[in-house]
Amino acid sequence: VPDSLDQTNKNKKNKSECSPKRRKFLKQMGILGAGVVLPLKNSKASTLSWEKFFQKHYQEMTPEDKKKVFARIQRETKADYGRDVTISDPQALKGVKFTFCLNLSKCNGSRYCVAACVKENNQSRDPQIQFIKVLEMPHGTLNPEKGNLYYEGKSIPQKNKFYIPVQCNQCDNPPCVKVCPVKATWKQEDGIVVIDYDWCIGCRYCQAACPYEARHFNFKAPSIPKDEINPKQAYLSNRIRPKGVMEKCHFCLHRTREGKLPACLEACPTGARKFGNILDENSVISKIFQRKRIFVLKEELNTIPRFFYYFE
Amino acid sequence: MILKMSPSFALIACCLVLGIPPKAFAEDAPEIKEGILRKEVQAQVLERKRTVTVRRILEHFPCTECHEKLKPFIKPFRGKDPGKKTHENLTFQHMEEIRECTFCHSIIDPDRLHLLNGDRITFDQVPDLCGQCHGIRFNEWNMGLHGEESGTWNGPRSSLSCTECHRAHSPRFPKMEAKRAPNFPRLGIPKEGEH
Numbered sequence A: 001v002p003d004s005l006d007q008t009n010k011n012k013k014n015k016s017e018c019s020p021k022r023r024k025f026l027k028q029m030g031i032l033g034a035g036v037v038l039p040l041k042n043s044k045a046s047t048l049s050w051e052k053f054f055q056k057h058y059q060e061m062t063p064e065d066k067k068k069v070f071a072r073i074q075r076e077t078k079a080d081y082g083r084d085v086t087i088s089d090p091q092a093l094k095g096v097k098f099t100f101c102l103n104l105s106k107c108n109g110s111r112y113c114v115a116a117c118v119k120e121n122n123q124s125r126d127p128q129i130q131f132i133k134v135l136e137m138p139h140g141t142l143n144p145e146k147g148n149l150y151y152e153g154k155s156i157p158q159k160n161k162f163y164i165p166v167q168c169n170q171c172d173n174p175p176c177v178k179v180c181p182v183k184a185t186w187k188q189e190d191g192i193v194v195i196d197y198d199w200c201i202g203c204r205y206c207q208a209a210c211p212y213e214a215r216h217f218n219f220k221a222p223s224i225p226k227d228e229i230n231p232k233q234a235y236l237s238n239r240i241r242p243k244g245v246m247e248k249c250h251f252c253l254h255r256t257r258e259g260k261l262p263a264c265l266e267a268c269p270t271g272a273r274k275f276g277n278i279l280d281e282n283s284v285i286s287k288i289f290q291r292k293r294i295f296v297l298k299e300e301l302n303t304i305p306r307f308f309y310y311f312e
Numbered sequence B: 001m002i003l004k005m006s007p008s009f010a011l012i013a014c015c016l017v018l019g020i021p022p023k024a025f026a027e028d029a030p031e032i033k034e035g036i037l038r039k040e041v042q043a044q045v046l047e048r049k050r051t052v053t054v055r056r057i058l059e060h061f062p063c064t065e066c067h068e069k070l071k072p073f074i075k076p077f078r079g080k081d082p083g084k085k086t087h088e089n090l091t092f093q094h095m096e097e098i099r100e101c102t103f104c105h106s107i108i109d110p111d112r113l114h115l116l117n118g119d120r121i122t123f124d125q126v127p128d129l130c131g132q133c134h135g136i137r138f139n140e141w142n143m144g145l146h147g148e149e150s151g152t153w154n155g156p157r158s159s160l161s162c163t164e165c166h167r168a169h170s171p172r173f174p175k176m177e178a179k180r181a182p183n184f185p186r187l188g189i190p191k192e193g194e195h
Helices: A002-037 A063-081 A112-120 A175-179 A205-209 A263-267 A284-291 B007-018 B123-130 B135-143
Strands: A086-088 A098-103 A133-138 A161-166 A185-187 A193-195 A232-234 A273-277 A307-310 B050-053 B149-151 B157-160
Touching (some): A175 A205, A263 A273, A284 A307, B123 B135
Parallel strands (some): A086 A232, A098 A307
Antiparallel strands (some): A133 A161, B149 B157
């Protein structure tokens, strides 16, 4: 018996001696392989480059790394879309929980919010990606499957219909974050679920997990007219997304973290949308919570949304 | 017959007919009081850092071009220029059973509105006037729950005056045309109504 033990120990020793060499070899091969695969000079700036390949996850980046990355994105946007943009990086606010409330008695389904969102967030025009979906619902149900997304409206609101705009609910128990295999999406301190577009591998698990259909996939590189590009961009929010990544509503974090209101709210002609900090007692949101009967969509799924609806 | 009467007598008679408190017809018109809100275009509302913005400034509508002060209804409505019929196209869909201009418009000074207590206000102080009947809405608007807002979510924000969104004489929010519908994903499934 002791002999066999000795042998196994020897084997282990041998393995431990061997494995670093093997790892080293594999690493070297990997780098060599990458060198073969990656073209040295790109035809299009946004295709995979050396810098992008070795870029770290957003949460692991040092300020210097960020500077380099933002400079690269600005350079690529200039090359691909011919527009000078600024990439900012607003940090999550402390003592703030962003909350959205929407008055369904007021919403008249005019889709002004959708148009403003598309413009603000540099969303692709073709193929079309829109963060906000406005559903035309018959009276007497809140089942989104009965809603019509493609209604045309010459004179809205129509009789016996009401309209529910649906966008990312920024859940406190987000199923999309749980399923991400590479942790490219996570929830930040002020309640916003963000995506690192450069870390996303485009597996679309989160799209399947989201019960609100809030996540959208870039099947193509977004096509935006040069004049309509919003040059005030942020790394985690509205910078032009590369091909093959997920995107979704982020409560306009590049605006709201600077104190502004989201673009959809400012565009709403009826004043149905209300935005604020739920931790502040005097905020509009707190007053709505005290006075109105609020509800969320698909409460039974225990996603704990941050987006509330109410009727008057 | 009214034309032969002295103006003051006519006014008192008018006031009795219309049931408006006689205070509104005091001969020596008092100075225009500031409403609850403000005199200027923007002012701070109560202790909240909220301002009221007026997009189209309508402090002073020149009603006196046709309607004379103190006796706006003694002269015919057409006023100085008989060809000018400004109120012909006016659609009035609000409290139709009352249908009385002087319910809101002041008789003493046709360029102003008046509240039920006789205070005269400018046209952009109109929330005070609407708030007399629509108290719940007025309170909600004051708190920021009603109406379109702009500004910031944590600091000063500004909301619009009532008549910026609601037309003064037919206040129901008008029907609108919706923006374009999203493209229907063509995966071999025909759109409803097509074949």
